[in-house]
Amino acid sequence: MCLAIPGQIREISAEQPLLARVDVGGVQRNVNIGLLEDEGVGAGDWVLIHVGFALSKIGAEQARDQLRMLEAMGEDQLAIEEVRGYSFADGGAPG
Amino acid sequence: MKYVDEFRDPVVIGGVAREIARTVDPARHYRIMEVCGGHTHSIYRHGLRDVLPGNIELVHGPGCPVCVLPTGRVDDGLAIAARDDVVLTCFGDMMRVPGTKGTPLELKARGADIRMVYSPLDALRIAEQNPRKHVCFFAIGFETTAPSTALTLLRAKTLGLTNFSVFSNHVTIVPAMRAILDSPDMRIDAFVGPGHVSTVTGCRPYEFVARDYGKPVVVAGFEPLDILQAILMILHQLHAGESKVENQYRRIVPWEGNAAALRAMAAVFALRPYFEWRGLGFISQSALGIGPALAAYDAERVFDIPGVRVTDPRGAQCGEVLKGVLKPPQCKLFGTECNPEHPVGALMVSSEGACAAYYRYAVHAEAVEA
Numbered sequence: 268m269c270l271a272i273p274g275q276i277r278e279i280s281a282e283q284p285l286l287a288r289v290d291v292g293g294v295q296r297n298v299n300i301g302l303l304e305d306e307g308v309g310a311g312d313w314v315l316i317h318v319g320f321a322l323s324k325i326g327a328e329q330a331r332d333q334l335r336m337l338e339a340m341g342e343d344q345l346a347i348e349e350v351r352g353y354s355f356a357d358g359g360a361p362g
Numbered sequence: 363m364k365y366v367d368e369f370r371d372p373v374v375i376g377g378v379a380r381e382i383a384r385t386v387d388p389a390r391h392y393r394i395m396e397v398c399g400g401h402t403h404s405i406y407r408h409g410l411r412d413v414l415p416g417n418i419e420l421v422h423g424p425g426c427p428v429c430v431l432p433t434g435r436v437d438d439g440l441a442i443a444a445r446d447d448v449v450l451t452c453f454g455d456m457m458r459v460p461g462t463k464g465t466p467l468e469l470k471a472r473g474a475d476i477r478m479v480y481s482p483l484d485a486l487r488i489a490e491q492n493p494r495k496h497v498c499f500f501a502i503g504f505e506t507t508a509p510s511t512a513l514t515l516l517r518a519k520t521l522g523l524t525n526f527s528v529f530s531n532h533v534t535i536v537p538a539m540r541a542i543l544d545s546p547d548m549r550i551d552a553f554v555g556p557g558h559v560s561t562v563t564g565c566r567p568y569e570f571v572a573r574d575y576g577k578p579v580v581v582a583g584f585e586p587l588d589i590l591q592a593i594l595m596i597l598h599q600l601h602a603g604e605s606k607v608e609n610q611y612r613r614i615v616p617w618e619g620n621a622a623a624l625r626a627m628a629a630v631f632a633l634r635p636y637f638e639w640r641g642l643g644f645i646s647q648s649a650l651g652i653g654p655a656l657a658a659y660d661a662e663r664v665f666d667i668p669g670v671r672v673t674d675p676r677g678a679q680c681g682e683v684l685k686g687v688l689k690p691p692q693c694k695l696f697g698t699e700c701n702p703e704h705p706v707g708a709l710m711v712s713s714e715g716a717c718a719a720y721y722r723y724a725v726h727a728e729a730v731e732a
Contacts, residue, residue, distance in 0.1 A: 271506070271558045271614075299483060301513045302623045315561070315614070318453070318503075319481025320510040323561045323620060329613045336585050340404060342713075352480035355487040 272316040272337070272346040273330035274298070276308055286356055289316065292334075292347050297356035319353050378590040379413040385597045392418045393549055394596060395542070395686065397535060398556035399426030399714025400584050406719035408586040418593065421548075421686035424538045425556050426714040427502040428455050429684060430639045431531055433672040436461035439500045439529050440469055442665050449475045449492060451485035452500035458711045462672055466500075482514035482528075489518070489526040496525045498661050501532055505562040508532040508650055509623035512630035515656050529661035530652050533637065535559050536567045537648035541639075543575045547687060552596040554589065555581035557611050564619025565607050572605040583611040630656050638671065640708065641684030680707035683716055690720040697721060 274289035279300070286297045287308065300308055300321045308314060313330040314321035325333070337343040386392070396402055402422045405411065411420060424430050440461050443450035450466070457467045457478055470476040475495075479485050482499050489497035501511045511528060518526045535556060542548050555568055560581045568579040578599040582592035592610045599605060609615055630653060637649030652660035661667070674680050677695050682688040690696050690709070700706035702718055709715035713722075 271561075299510075299513060302509055302620060302626065305620075305622045315558075317506055317558070318510045319483045320513065322506070322509075322558070322623070323614065323616075325614060332585075332613065336583070339585060340400075340407060349480045353484065355481060355483035 270317065270337070270342060270346055270349060271322060271333065272350060273325065273333040274314055274316050274321075274350070275330070276300075276310055276312045276314060278310050279308075280356075283356070287314075287321065289314065289321070289350075291316070291350040292343070294347055294350050296350050296353045298353065316350065319355065375413065375586055375590065378587060378594060382418070382590065382594050382597065383415050385594065385601070386415050386417060387601065388417065390417060392551050392597070392600070393421055394418060394552050394554060394593060395421040395423045395550045396554040396589070397423035397425045397539065398554075398559065399423075399429065399712065399716075400557065401554055401582065401589060402426070402716050403714050403719045404584045404586065404589060406723040409723070410586055410589060413590075414593070421550060422683075422716040423553075423686070424542070424639065424642060424684060425504065425535060425559070426709070426712055426716075427504060427507070427531075427533070428459050428712045429680070429709045429715045430533065430538075430641070431459065431502060431708065432638045432640045433461060433674065434638070434670055435531055437463070437672060438667045438669060440464075440466065440474075441668050442498050442529060442661060443469060443474045443476050445496075445665075447494075447496055449477060449488060449495050449497045450500060451477050451479045451488060451497060453480070453502065454478050455712045456500055456502060458705060459708050460675070460705060482511050483517070486514055486518055486521075486523070486526060489523055490521070493525060496527065496664075498665075499526075499528045501528050501530050503532055504535050504556070504559050505623075505627070506558045508631065509562060509620070509626045512626040515630050515652070515659050516626065518659055519656060524658075527659050527661040527664045528652060530631070530650055532631065532650040533639070533648055534650065535563075536570075537645050538639065538642060539568075539571060541642050541645045541648070542685075543571065543577070545642075545685070548685060550577065551600060552578040552580070554592045554596070555579045555607070557581065557583055557615065560609075560611070560615045560619065562620050562623045565609050565615065565617050566619075568607045572607050576605045578605050578608070580608045581611050581615055583614065629653075640674070641681030675706050678707045680709050683709055690717040691725075693717070697725060
């Protein structure tokens with residue numbers, strides 16, 4: 268429920284500036300970056316993702332820590348499954 | 363298993379554990395509450411109780427969203443789902459939470475259109491794709507999740523959708539901590555503060571705990587070493603006679619939180635005068651209803667909600683466990699009638715629930731040792 272998943276931004280959508288393509292362990296999906304409007308993010312930045320939204324901008328080292336934490340909690344696969352499930356901007360059939 | 367590293371390294375953990383053992387006053391008993399269910403999960407998964415001195419008691423807090431949701435609210439959500447024209451959407455955890463007439467998953471099997479989503483934005487998309495249906499999102503969660511619901515609602519308004527609503531069960535952690543501090547049967551010496559909630563709220567909202575109640579709060583990360591370090595920081599404060607808010611999770615949690623997230627919440631939600639929490643009863647100003655600006659998207663206005671209070675299933679002592687008065691195995695149903703495959707109470711459903719965590723790790727460990 269309170270999974271916070273580290274991902275790296277690949278690109279910001281040209282049509283929808285609040286959407287960013289992120290990579291989480293090789294899985295790429297769009298997430299909403301509206302909660303980071305104060306900080307501003309761009310390609311290459313690492314973010315923590317929760318229920319389809321980037322919640323905070325973090326450093327590369329923190330992202331590694333966070334990934335290791337998910338592995339330690341046995342939740343790394345759940346995290347990938349969650350990200351794979353975000354279908355709101357990727358044309359997949361939801362639920 | 364690949365999770366052996368310095369946060370789990372027995373040598374490093376042993377070092378901090380020994381430091382804790384050197385620091386504790388053997389004449390004292392310490393009751394430390396970990397507020398967040400993620401911490402509860404980590405504590406059981408990594409067997410942290412076994413490396414702590416016996417006079418440090420960890421009390422599991424209310425920070426598990428499905429656990430604190432009273433059965434009556436589950437019933438209310440399922441009453442919405444029972445309508446022919448409605449698609450009810452919710453997170454995976456919610457699918458297995460029992461209401462009076464079954465879980466969302468069971469109702470789905472009986473024909474209700476209930477769909478699991480990973481993001482509230484997926485619920486919104488289902489609404490866009492199904493203009494003849496009304497799509498309701500069963501929102502749960504603390505401040506970590508509430509901003510996402512808020513932005514989803516603002517997006518629904520921008521899109522001008524008329525077939526989307528949110529059944530808000532968002533709650534806020536600080537009033538629950540105050541209720542615990544005010545409760546006569548809950549003597550807590552200090553708090554391990556929530557990690558991801560604090561990325562949104564920052565650390566300032568906990569200052570009243572230190573200032574008005576004289577109890578230390580240390581916001582902590584989720585790895586074993588994070589939690590042990592937080593406990594050590596708490597011990598240092600207690601022994602120095604201090605009470606302040608400290609941030610052990612600085613690498614993720616900014617002291618001021620996320621201003622954009624707080625603005626989104628303020629724009630969308632209105633604090634309810636009171637809300638019922640399982641185990642803790644009615645707590646003033648502890649939950650977020652949908653405010654006037656987004657009233658058209660408020661499921662509680664769109665639908666006629668039964669709003670009937672329901673007691674916990676007979677024999678189940680979820681409330682006592684949730685308050686830390688009972689440990690999970692002290693409940694009469696634990697491990698027999700109530701288990702992760704057939705949860706009777708919500709604390710057995712989520713991996714963040716004390717009963718599920720205890721069942722999965724502690725019972726198993728005891729069975730292996732026996």
